[in-house]
Amino acid sequence: MMRRNRKTKITLFFSIILIVFIAAFVAFSSTFERVAPTISIENNNNDTMYWNGRDKIILKAEDNLGLKNIKIEYSKDNNETKNILINKTINAKDFTAEIDLPKPKFNEKLDRYTLYIKANDKSLWNWFGGNTSEQTINVIVDNKKPQVSVIANSYNITQGGAASVVFYAQDDNLTDLYIEVNNRIFQVAPFVKDDYYIALIAWDLRDGNDFEARIVAKDKANNIIKERIPYYYSNKKYRVSNIEVGDNFIDGKIKDLYEANSDNSLNDRALIFDFVNAKLRSENEKIIHKITKVVSNELVNDFKLNAFLPLKNGMKVADFGDHRFYKYNGNQISESYHMGLDLASTKMAPITLSNDGKIVFAQDNGIYGLNLIIDHGLGLYTLYGHCTKKNVELGDIVNAKTTIANTGTSGLALGDHLHFGVLVQGVEVRPEEWMDSKWLNDNVFGIIKKAKEIINKK
Incomplete structure (x- = not known):
């Protein structure tokens, strides 16, 4: 009797061990994983999508263990009858299908389809039936162009x-x-x-x-x-300039800018010049372009500006669009475009704002030195480079006739002057246009006036 009880206890013990082992295997083995497949449709973020009747509907299904079957059915409008598009056995972790719904028959008006998608994986979970994902998507038919x-x-x-x-x-x-x-x-x-x-x-x-x-x-x-x-x-046709640079020029401003903006690993004068004129310039312009690409989505009822006149009695000393080629010891070493208008008058001359705006940049910016950028709305920005003694800060709302800074020699400026730039959505444009009242009336204000008259008649 005692021997039989002992045998029973041993059998029970090993049965429990076996059950625990099986349970642990089921719980931790990837063969019995419980993660259902994922289903996604391109350009669809919810249970409703729009279809133009021409493009393929791209369906993707994935499973970390592996897919076993994909079934796709559809019905038309409010008809509950389902039609099979795809019913396929799969042996892969991902599957992509180009769904081509049937075109409406002659004189048939269809407003929507309903897609029924079902994906099974290879898991042995759920009594060896695997994990299942199902998705129902309303497909709105829209073949009208805006x-x-x-x-x-x-x-x-x-x-x-x-x-x-x-x-x-x-x-x-x-x-x-x-x-x-x-x-x-x-x-x-x-x-x-x-x-x-x-x-x-x-x-x-x-x-x-x-x-x-x-x-x-x-x-x-x-x-x-x-x-x-x-x-x-x-x-x-913009000006093309060929400029010979010498040791004194490179060893002065160029070297100062190089040492302040690099790891100082270059010793060759030509390479140092190209670093400042090309690489540093490009980095500085990336900052400018990023800031000036921003356009408000607020409703515009009107847009009025004064012609820009940033420097009273200022004389032009360099043109916009000048394509400059630089030579050193007779060899071309670098090139750049001058994307603003250089104006000069007296030393540290006051820079006066012609139109209201918001200060969106007010700090040192490499070759541009102390650089101010002002947002005037509708994607229009003005830029002021080589400044000294700024009177505004980032975020300030400034009014026309405000003195925002003074001219100077900061950045890559050999003489005291203002680098004045105008940008439209991150693109430098001819400042002369925005300094011309007639051009403004013909190309901006007159267009707005004409458009408002047409719109208000509708």
């Missing part, structure tokens, strides 16, 4: 210059709206009434002689329209 029409625009644009446009764009499911200029993106701002927009655009002189501007509108169903803005455009 409506776009130009209301008013500048007559022409000059290479290196700017222009304006006001236009209408409407779609119930609009997702993207911008202007594409030579592969650059320009943001737009709402104007006066719903579905009307305004923008300043720019033609970067470094983009070459070709120009094209189109309004691009895209909706949730990926219907896209690109409407050309009918600008006449004119090429402009």
Whole structure:
């Protein structure tokens, strides 16, 4: 009897051990993992998507252990009858399918489909049935392109210059709206009434002689329209300068800027000059471009400016757009574009603000020295370089006629002057245009006035 009880206890003990072992195996073995497959559809973030009837619907399924089966069905409108699109056995960790829903038959009007997606994995969990993910997606049929029409625009644009446009764009499911200029993106701002927009655009002189501007509108169903803005455009020949640099120049300002902005590993004068003129300049301009790309999405009812006159009695000492090639000992060592207008008068002359704005940058910036940047709205910014004794700080709202700083020799300036720049959405443009009242009336204010008259009649 005692021997039988002992045998029973041993059997029970090993049974418990076996059960614990099996339980541990099930709990910790990847074969019995409990993570269901993931299902995603491209350009769809919820249970409703929009489809234009042309594009393939891209479905992706993944599982860390491996997929076993994918089943995709659909139904039309409110019809509950399901039709099989895909029912496939899979032996892979990921699966991609291009779903092509059937096109409506002749005279058949379809507003939506419903997709039913089911994915099973290879896990032995759930009594060897695996983990299952199911997703139901409403597919709204939308094959209408957004409506776009130009209301008013500048007559022409000059290479290196700017222009304006006001236009209408409407779609119930609009997702993207911008202007594409030579592969650059320009943001737009709402104007006066719903579905009307305004923008300043720019033609970067470094983009070459070709120009094209189109309004691009895209909706949730990926219907896209690109409407050309009918600008006449004119090429402009900018100055080309060949400049010989000497040891004294490199050993002065250039070396100072190099030592303040590098690891000081270069000893060759030509390389030191190219570092400051090309690499440091590029880094400084990246900062400027990033700051000046910002466009407010607040409603614009009007946009008025005075012609810019930053330096009273200032004389031009260097042109905008000057393409400079530098030589040292007869060999070309570097090149750059001068992307502003240099103005000079007296030493430490007051720099006066011509228009209201907000200080968005006010600190040292390499070759630009003490550099101020002011936001005037609608993506328009003015830049003031080589300053001394600034009277404003970052974030200040400043009014016209305010003295913001004084001219100086900070940065890469050999003589006391102001480097005055104008940027439209991160692109340097000809300051002369924004210093000309007639140009402003013809290309900005007149366009806005004409557009408002047309819009208010509708």
